[in-house]
Amino acid sequence: MKQRGKYQNLEVRLLKDIIAATWLKNNDYFNSEYKLSRKYGVTRMTVRKALAGMENTGVIYKLPQRGIFINNAANAGLRLEQIKNNGIQAFIKTRKETVRVFSLFKMPEDDFRAGYESAVYFALKQACDEAGCDLTISSGSTIEDVLKVGSIMEFQRDGLIWIAPPAEAEKAMIKLSEKGIKVIVMGGRFKDRRINFVDSDNIGGMFKAVGYLAGLGHKKIAFLGAGFKYPNTMDRLEGYKRALGKNKLTFDQALVLNYTTEGYEGYAARVSHMASPPTAVVTINQHIAVDFIAKAGKAGLKVPEDVSIIGYDDAPYLAHLRVPLTTMRQPIEKMALLAVQKMLDLRNGNIKGPVRINRLKQELIIRNSARNCKSPSRVKCPLNRQIDSIFHG
Numbered sequence: 001m002k003q004r005g006k007y008q009n010l011e012v013r014l015l016k017d018i019i020a021a022t023w024l025k026n027n028d029y030f031n032s033e034y035k036l037s038r039k040y041g042v043t044r045m046t047v048r049k050a051l052a053g054m055e056n057t058g059v060i061y062k063l064p065q066r067g068i069f070i071n072n073a074a075n076a077g078l079r080l081e082q083i084k085n086n087g088i089q090a091f092i093k094t095r096k097e098t099v100r101v102f103s104l105f106k107m108p109e110d111d112f113r114a115g116y117e118s119a120v121y122f123a124l125k126q127a128c129d130e131a132g133c134d135l136t137i138s139s140g141s142t143i144e145d146v147l148k149v150g151s152i153m154e155f156q157r158d159g160l161i162w163i164a165p166p167a168e169a170e171k172a173m174i175k176l177s178e179k180g181i182k183v184i185v186m187g188g189r190f191k192d193r194r195i196n197f198v199d200s201d202n203i204g205g206m207f208k209a210v211g212y213l214a215g216l217g218h219k220k221i222a223f224l225g226a227g228f229k230y231p232n233t234m235d236r237l238e239g240y241k242r243a244l245g246k247n248k249l250t251f252d253q254a255l256v257l258n259y260t261t262e263g264y265e266g267y268a269a270r271v272s273h274m275a276s277p278p279t280a281v282v283t284i285n286q287h288i289a290v291d292f293i294a295k296a297g298k299a300g301l302k303v304p305e306d307v308s309i310i311g312y313d314d315a316p317y318l319a320h321l322r323v324p325l326t327t328m329r330q331p332i333e334k335m336a337l338l339a340v341q342k343m344l345d346l347r348n349g350n351i352k353g354p355v356r357i358n359r360l361k362q363e364l365i366i367r368n369s370a371r372n373c374k375s376p377s378r379v380k381c382p383l384n385r386q387i388d389s390i391f392h393g
Contacts, residue, residue: 007049010042014050018059018070030060030068048349056097056158056347062180097133097347099124099340102146103163105139115286115315116332120163120186123336131340143172159347161339164188166229170195182346186339188231189358196346196355198339200330202232205362206239207246209282209310209328212364214247217373218280218308221249224267224292225284226260236284236312259288264295279373280308286315289325293369308370324367331360 014036033051037044051068054060061071101124105117121137128135136158140146146162146169159182162173173195176183185197213221223240225233237256244251255278257267271277283289289311293303301307303323311318311327318325338357345351 006042007046007053010040010046011050011053013040014054015059026070028070030070032067045349052348097131097344098158099128099131099133099135099161099343100158101135101137101161101163103137103139104141104143104145104165105163115318116313116330119313119315119332120336123333124161124186124340126333127336127340130337131344133340133344143169146172146176159183159343161186161343164230164232166227167231167234168229182343184339184343184346184355186335189235189356190231193354193356196342196353197358198335198342198355198360199232199358200335200360200362201358202235202362203239203242204359205312205328205330206236206282207243208239208362208364209312210240210243211247212366213280213282213308213310213370214243214249216280216308216370218278219249220252220255220276220278220280222255222257222267222271222278222281223284224257224259224281224288226258226288228258233284240282259283259292264292264299267292268299278307280310280370282310282312284312286311286313286318286325286327289327289369290318290321293321293323293325304369304371310364310370314365319367323369326367326369327365329363329365331362334360 018030031039033044033047036047036051040047051060051062055062058071060068062068103117103120124137125135143165146160160176161184162169163185164187165173165185167190170190170192173183173185173190174192177194183196185195185199187199189197189199210221221240221244223237225237227233228237240256241251254270254274257270259267267281281292283292289309292309296303296307303309309325311325314327314329318327338360342351342355342357346353346355
């Protein structure tokens with residue numbers, strides 16, 4: 001039989017003491033790590049691991065600079081009764097940790113068109129299954145909603161993985177960390193070193209996409225963005241600019257669009273006045289790419305004969321479009337696994353942080369939506385008069 005470690009033995013002793021001390025009430029001060037280590041003759045690391053397990057089950061909570069307290073959650077008494085009735089060792093053996101996830105967009109379980117959102121959900125679920133923990137997902141429409149998802153005590157016990165937050169969420173995340181809540185961003189990087197994150201290389205990914213188009217002979221490439229308040233969007237824009245410079249192509253602000261507000265009509269209006277319109281576009285997500293292809297087709301433009309396009313993220317259905325989409329694929333499964341593992345490590349005191357991972361490689365998936373402008377065997381890239389006739393009749 002596998003023996004319990006020192007911290008598990010200490011957890012048993014602490015739980016017994018809490019149960020025996022019937023005078024302890026909700027929110028009563030319990031003790032400090034230092035005093036517990038002296039009282040029980042163990043290291044502070046052993047104390048920290050034992051307390052982490054007790055936090056995960058709602059028995060106690062910790063407040064920075066103040067100490068350790070008996071939990072005031074509504075179910076704290078029930079948990080203590082459960083420990084008494086079932087036995088402490090059985091309670092520890094059957095306990096499962098919980099990873100809490102929050103996002104400002106819905107994370108559908110079975111919508112194949114959702115792409116990134118659905119992939120994130122399944123990747124996190126798989127990562128939690130492998131780690132032996134439960135997954136709880138909540139969503140909201142504003143940054144303030146993150147504080148309404150659950151009580152502060154729940155966050156302090158479970159930690160929080162925040163999916164692709166906007167840049168203005170930085171203050172909220174710092175505020176959470178100051179309350180002793182472990183927060184990891186999945187899909188976004190932030191400059192403040194108090195913020196933990198796991199992300200892929202968005203600068204390098206877009207650099208690769210634009211470089212690929214430049215290698216096919218495209219001299220003018222548009223950038224179709226959305227939500228320029230998001231770190232990932234800004235990183236991809238930076239990769240776009242760097243790739244243009246690397247390939248000796250001129251950056252033109254007029255070719256950078258907020259597709260969410262301008263849409264295809266805004267793109268058409270811009271390029272119709274250009275003496276030399278773009279022969280290719282890159283997008284910051286797959287939804288923009290699919291919408292662009294559909295509306296360009298209605299306007300008389302063919303992909304890739306008249307305009308090439310590279311999307312971002314890779315839902316399975318993108319390979320089965322009328323024109324299979326060339327796109328950048330993120331290592332979502334690896335990102336989710338690292339986010340869950342690092343959250344558990346931070347929460348259990350195995351690492352101190354900060355966790356700052358943003359070099360995970362993205363993969364260019366080449367299909368049929370981008371063509372070679374240099375090949376004499378292919379149809380030439382669109383002439384100015386062709387574009388002009390499409391937008392001006």
